[in-house]
Amino acid sequence: MNSKKLLLYSSVFAIQGLSNAVIPILPELAGEGSTSPAVSSLLYSGYFIGALLTLLPFGILADRIGNLKVVSLGITLTLISGIFISISDNLWVLGISRFVEGLGCGAFFPAAYSMIADWKDSHQSLGEFNFLLNAGLAAGVFFSGMLAELEIKTAINIFTLLAFLSFIFLLRETRGQTPDNSGRKKDEYGTSKRVKPPGEPHENRTGFKPGMYLEKTRETFFENGFWKLWGISVVLYGATGVLNSNYADYSAGFLTKPELGFAISASYLAAMLSSLAAGKTKAKNKSIIRAGIVLAAAGILFSLKVPLLAFFLIGAGGGAAVLGLVAAVSRVSSSGIAMGLFNTGIYAGLGLIPVFGSLFIGPLGYESVFLGSGLVLLTTLFVKFE
Structure with missing residues (x-):
């Protein structure tokens, strides 16, 4: 398995597992009280609201600066949010962390899908990627429920650790690339369907036109x-x-x-x-x-x-x-x-x-x-x- 596949596959499993690990323990995270249903829903939805606001903008950004950079941002934001969810019980911190986690999702997925679409074995790779996506979602809720009696955030801690491992893979991947004359990174994994100039993003290099x-x-x-x-x-x-x-x-x-x-x-x-x-x-x-x-x-x-x-x-x-x-x-x-x-x-x-x-x-x-x-x-x- 090439290094970029390892990076994307490990990351999608960790990102989706962490996002779903909160579901069985939402009442405990929200705390007791008459407002707990609304607070639980906000903690649940904060992630999706963050993703909703950024999926399209980050997809456009990936076209402009390159997919790997935006994937890197998504992994980094996921790791940061996981750490704060693990160590804090403050509702404001938890809510903001879930929102930031959603920002990471919004950055990761458009760029990841764009990377896979350029691979020679894109059809097979997309199937493997989506399989791990659903496997991560399933593992998140399953282990969160199974391990809640040990400590309420056990599964969150586990998937935060997996996100950290993906971050290590990311550091290795970015270190393994060399900058071209434009300051961007060369794509070295050699599985692209089409030949592109080194480091060229998917869009052409004309000025960015928001109106368009x-x-x-x-x-x-x-x-x-x-x-x-x-x-x-x-x-x-x-x-x-x-x-x-x-x-x-x-x-x-x-x-x-x-x-x-x-x-x-x-x-x-x-x-x-x-x-x-x-x-x-x-x-x-x-x-x-x-x-x-x-x-x-x-x-x-x-x-x-x-x-x-x-x-x-x-x-x-x-x-x-x-x-x-x-x-x-x-x-x-x-x-x-x-x-x-x-x-x-x-x-x-x-x-x-x-x-x-x-x-x-x-x-x-x-x-x-x-x-x-x-x-x-x-x-x-x-x-x-x-």
């Missing part, structure tokens, strides 16, 4: 019903995010931490399996998306009585739906701006909807809010798109 990017973004958003696909992703991830951010509080009376971690990790295992299955089917994208929506909504409804089945269905539905959505988006446009916009929809759902939904838990209760989010998700079945 804003116009491209606007055109893409309203092109061929793209906004409908974007809206479905917001609702899909928002509805499941409401459940994920509040389920630790809701299930405190009938699930132990290990049981909760195991149940949530099942969703990521299901997502891995459904993604593989959906990738091999010849069904239309529209059918795949709608089947995923039905499965995810059914999972939300089952969450009131059968947690393990519920999270498995949510993961299976989400894994299938996102594959159909990505394929549908790529038919509209496969540009970096289009993919960046699509990802902002996912993170808008994960970052904003749980906070909004938590406001209704006090007057309505958990079960009503969960049922309501499932029913809202089902309404997306009536959205017409090609």
Whole structure:
């Protein structure tokens, strides 16, 4: 395995594991009190809000200064946030750290995907990368729940250590490169699909024109019903995010931490399996998306009585739906701006909807809010798109 693969693969596992390690212990991090559902949702959503705000800007930055530099920023921000989450119990520090962790995610993923797209074995590498992405998410919630009885932040400490190891790989990688005449770094790993001048970023070297990017973004958003696909992703991830951010509080009376971690990790295992299955089917994208929506909504409804089945269905539905959505988006446009916009929809759902939904838990209760989010998700079945 070449050094850049080792860097990206180890980093995506650590980044995703650390992001999810907080989920089973959100009530403990938020503290006791009548405002704990809202605080839990804010701690959960802070990460996604940080990513939401920076995915597109950092994707543009990666085109301008080079992918490795932006990947480096993402890894560094993740490590810093992990350290502060590990050592502090102050809500302000925890909230800001989760936000900074989201900034790291926003920097890492656009640049990482861009690097992989240039490799000769990009298709295989993308599959391996996404497998480790979901494996990290599953490992984060599983070990957080299983190890919570030892010390509430045990899993967070473990994934912070893994992020530190990725940082060491990063130092070795950057030290192994030599600057060219422009002061940028040469790409030495030799697996690019196309020949580029040493250190040249993906974009040409003309002056940066924000107005041009804003116009491209606007055109893409309203092109061929793209906004409908974007809206479905917001609702899909928002509805499941409401459940994920509040389920630790809701299930405190009938699930132990290990049981909760195991149940949530099942969703990521299901997502891995459904993604593989959906990738091999010849069904239309529209059918795949709608089947995923039905499965995810059914999972939300089952969450009131059968947690393990519920999270498995949510993961299976989400894994299938996102594959159909990505394929549908790529038919509209496969540009970096289009993919960046699509990802902002996912993170808008994960970052904003749980906070909004938590406001209704006090007057309505958990079960009503969960049922309501499932029913809202089902309404997306009536959205017409090609």
